Amino acid sequence: MHEDCYHKMYLNEEHHWWFKSKADIVKELSNFYIGGIDNKKILDAGCGTSFLSKNISNAINNIYNVDNCPISLDYSRKRGMPNVINADLNSLPFADGVFDVGICMDVIEHNQDDQRLVDELARVIKKDGVLIAAVPAMRSLWGPQDKKLGHYRRYGKDEFKKLFEKDFTPLKISYFNFLLFLPMFLLRKIFNVFPNILKERDELDINNKFLNNFLYKIFSFEASLLKHVNFPVGVSLIAVARKK
Structure with missing residues (x-):
């Protein structure tokens, strides 16, 4: 991912609906499936600037923030995260089965060999860990923004599920960001036709406070439903899987 993306993330995450919503959804699902994570040893694999991990648990000393980008790790330290580690996610510097919970949000798609990454995460997560x-x-959403962010692919549900078959038992696999799928689909089609728009503005640039709050409320409502339902389509996919 480009260096300017990390800088934008760090500046925007505290108030941007998307990053706040992702933290909410991780908290909702972890509370529902494993009774919360404050007392768990957690790996945040591909932590970025560590906004998510700082906002999902009150026990930040139990969280190990790993990334291979020095800039993202600098921002993680600025957030006050105590365990910040520069490492290749395909070769993690941990013994087998040391983590209760692994979190890997919007990272797998950045790896050409996605199965290798999931296998390595499985190695360091305990039996019955999550x-x-x-x-x-949705491949139909592929566009210039994916290329800018360094994505190799977007996933279908069956393709995503297959990554976990060897080492995990899925507790939940669902699309999410369902309510905003159609607007996002139309927006991506516009970006595909007029890619130069992204030179001046991208999806991190939402400076309208009303719009940002409106989108956050929509997503918060959806997040409250997600633990009970599986959505048929969405901008993203999420999995909660237990280590065999």
Whole structure:
């Protein structure tokens, strides 16, 4: 991912509906499936600027923030995260079975060999531990923004599910960001036809406070439903899977 993307993320995450919503959804699902994560040893694999991990648990000393980008790790330290580690996610510097929970949000799609990454996450998660992972969904949404962010692919549900078959038992696999799928589909089609729009503005640039709050409320409502239902389509996919 380009360096300017990390800078934008760090500046925007505290108030941007998308990043706040992802933290909410991880908290909702972890509370529902494993009774919360404050007392768990957590790996945030591909932590970015660590906004998510700082906002999902009150026990930040139990969270290990791993990324291979020095800029993202600098921002993680600025957030006050104590366990910040520079490492290749395909070769993690941990013994087998040391984590209760692995979190890998919007990271797998950045890896050419996605199965290798999931296998490595499985190695460091304990038996009966849980992995929470999310990826961008629907190939029909592929566009310049994916290329800008360094994505190799967007996923269908069956393709995503297959990554976990060897080492995990899925507790939940669902599309999410369902309510905004159609607007996002139309927006991506516009970007595909007029890619130069992204030179001046991208999906992180939402400066309208009303719109940002409106989108956050929509997503918060959806997040409250997600633990009970599986959505048929969505901008993203999420999995909660238990280590065999």
